Amino acid sequence: MAEASPPCPGQDPSVAALLAVRPALSMHAMDGLVLEEVPLNTIADALGTPTWVMSAGTLRARYQRLATAFRATGRPVSIHFAVKANDHLAVLRVLAAQGAGADVVSGGELQRALMAGIPAARIVFSGVGKTMPEMQAALRAGIAQINVESAEELELLSTVAQAEGLEAPVALRINPDVDAGTHAKITTGLATNKFGIPYNRAVDLYAHAATLPGIRPVGLAMHIGSQIVRMQPYRTAYARLADLVRAIRARGLHIEALDCGGGLGISYRDETEGAPEALAAAIHGELGGLGTRLAIEPGRWLAGPAGLLLSTVILRKRGYEGMPPFLVLDAAMNDLMRPSLYDAWHGIIPLSARDAVAPAEQVHVVGPVCESGDTFGHDRTLPHMDAGARLALLDCGAYGMVMSSTYNARPLAAQVMVDGGHWAVIRERQAITELWAADSIPPWVDETLLPSGGGL
Numbered sequence: 001m002a003e004a005s006p007p008c009p010g011q012d013p014s015v016a017a018l019l020a021v022r023p024a025l026s027m028h029a030m031d032g033l034v035l036e037e038v039p040l041n042t043i044a045d046a047l048g049t050p051t052w053v054m055s056a057g058t059l060r061a062r063y064q065r066l067a068t069a070f071r072a073t074g075r076p077v078s079i080h081f082a083v084k085a086n087d088h089l090a091v092l093r094v095l096a097a098q099g100a101g102a103d104v105v106s107g108g109e110l111q112r113a114l115m116a117g118i119p120a121a122r123i124v125f126s127g128v129g130k131t132m133p134e135m136q137a138a139l140r141a142g143i144a145q146i147n148v149e150s151a152e153e154l155e156l157l158s159t160v161a162q163a164e165g166l167e168a169p170v171a172l173r174i175n176p177d178v179d180a181g182t183h184a185k186i187t188t189g190l191a192t193n194k195f196g197i198p199y200n201r202a203v204d205l206y207a208h209a210a211t212l213p214g215i216r217p218v219g220l221a222m223h224i225g226s227q228i229v230r231m232q233p234y235r236t237a238y239a240r241l242a243d244l245v246r247a248i249r250a251r252g253l254h255i256e257a258l259d260c261g262g263g264l265g266i267s268y269r270d271e272t273e274g275a276p277e278a279l280a281a282a283i284h285g286e287l288g289g290l291g292t293r294l295a296i297e298p299g300r301w302l303a304g305p306a307g308l309l310l311s312t313v314i315l316r317k318r319g320y321e322g323m324p325p326f327l328v329l330d331a332a333m334n335d336l337m338r339p340s341l342y343d344a345w346h347g348i349i350p351l352s353a354r355d356a357v358a359p360a361e362q363v364h365v366v367g368p369v370c371e372s373g374d375t376f377g378h379d380r381t382l383p384h385m386d387a388g389a390r391l392a393l394l395d396c397g398a399y400g401m402v403m404s405s406t407y408n409a410r411p412l413a414a415q416v417m418v419d420g421g422h423w424a425v426i427r428e429r430q431a432i433t434e435l436w437a438a439d440s441i442p443p444w445v446d447e448t449l450l451p452s453g454g455g456l
């Protein structure tokens with residue numbers, strides 16, 4: 001439940017502490033907060049706020065650290081970026097150029113991954129409710145593997161594959177009933193979660209899969225949750241996976257692939273980040289001797305620290321006497337949903353060097369949406385900021401812009417990618433007219449407007 005624990009007032013990491021562990025960010029006297037080599041004020045001046053910013057250099061560096069950690073074990077894994085974390089084509093292209101494949105959970109994500117240039121042979125398809133058209137699209141594209149999450153889905157896939165005259169390479173996603181020790185809303189490997197096939201039914205279902213027309217069972221998959229920073233849950237889950245491989249082989253069945261899922265956590269506040277080297281050791285230790293191909297599906301660890309959300313303080317609002325003031329931002333829960341949904345903590349750094357060294361004070365940081373849950377943090381200790389001050393919300397590269405909505409008729413924010421000293425808009429701010437462009441008023445709705453006469 002790491003993220004659910006409320007931050008202790010007065011104990012937030014300082015700006016200097018946040019910067020110390022984020023190598024792509026630095027504070028400069030004149031330019032203020034700089035990402036790679038680009039002053040973030042330059043972007044905010046040009047585009048306004050709220051605006052998302054992704055660092056291509058950070059994506060590459062993190063991919064390389066992950067790949068290197070696994071190569072060092074002598075058993076490289078195939079890395080499938082979890083597209084749900086950030087599905088922007090530019091992000092996918094940067095990772096694809098490093099060698100990443102993709103883990104997709106919908107027909108839309110499959111199309112995005114293909115559009116970004118990720119080869120079908122490097123795509124796996126997870127998800128608890130794939131539709132027949134989605135299965136059809138995956139088979140026609142010739143993706144590497146479909147991770148099947150139930151006996152019912154297996155039957156459906158067999159029907160689709162036969163109709164297509166194709167064979168589906170299948171891994172059964174197992175629910176190991178292991179507590180990943182993460183927030184209740186982002187755990188996926190417990191018996192009470194909807195994901196995966198009960199552990200004790202896996203071997204029989206694998207044997208059954210081998211008899212189904214159109215199905216070629218190739219392996220097993222597992223994903224126990226997200227924002228996992230301790231290795232023990234992984235080790236327990238992978239030990240169960242190894243038991244299943246041995247049991248499947250004892251039945252004389254062929255198994256060649258293990259997908260170890262994603263979930264590696266990052267340091268939002270002051271948690272110790274999940275180390276790729278430790279994950280590689282856990283996978284190597286539990287599964288390395290089985291002679292199968294190995295894959296992982298990281299999302300947050302690769303993309304989270306690569307993204308920021310720039311925002312401006314609309315106003316400082318005084319509350320009751322003796323209570324902290326409210327900093328009302330122009331970003332809101334419709335942009336970054338994680339704090340409202342999971343009580344998630346995101347670091348906040350002013351863009352101006354002068355603001356960054358202002359005396360610290362306690363504030364509530366909120367958005368303008370009409371929900372009390374529209375908050376980025378209660379009792380946060382931040383350098384004093386006045387109306388008009390700009391700031392960056394940190395570690396928003398995963399599950400940030402992909403979870404945005406237009407609630408309260410707020411257009412989706414612009415997106416930028418930074419690479420060294422370059423920056424470019426990678427998605428324009430949504431125009432307000434796009435919000436109702438697909439609306440229509442049925443002809444049977446009375447179109448005659450009452451003459452104004454009443455009203456306020």
Ligand SMILES: Cc1ncc(COP(=O)(O)O)c(C=O)c1O
Pocket residue numbers: 082085103126127188223225226227261262263264297298299300301398
């Ligand atoms: C099947 C599957 N794989 C991979 C991921 C990526 O998880 P994370 O972003 O925590 O690495 C998820 C999301 O939790 C998932 O559901």
Ligand SMILES: N[C@@H](CCCC[NH3+])C(=O)O
Pocket residue numbers: 084186226227338398399
């Ligand atoms: N969206 C979640 C994680 C869920 C991962 C997908 N199963 C987050 O922001 O942390």
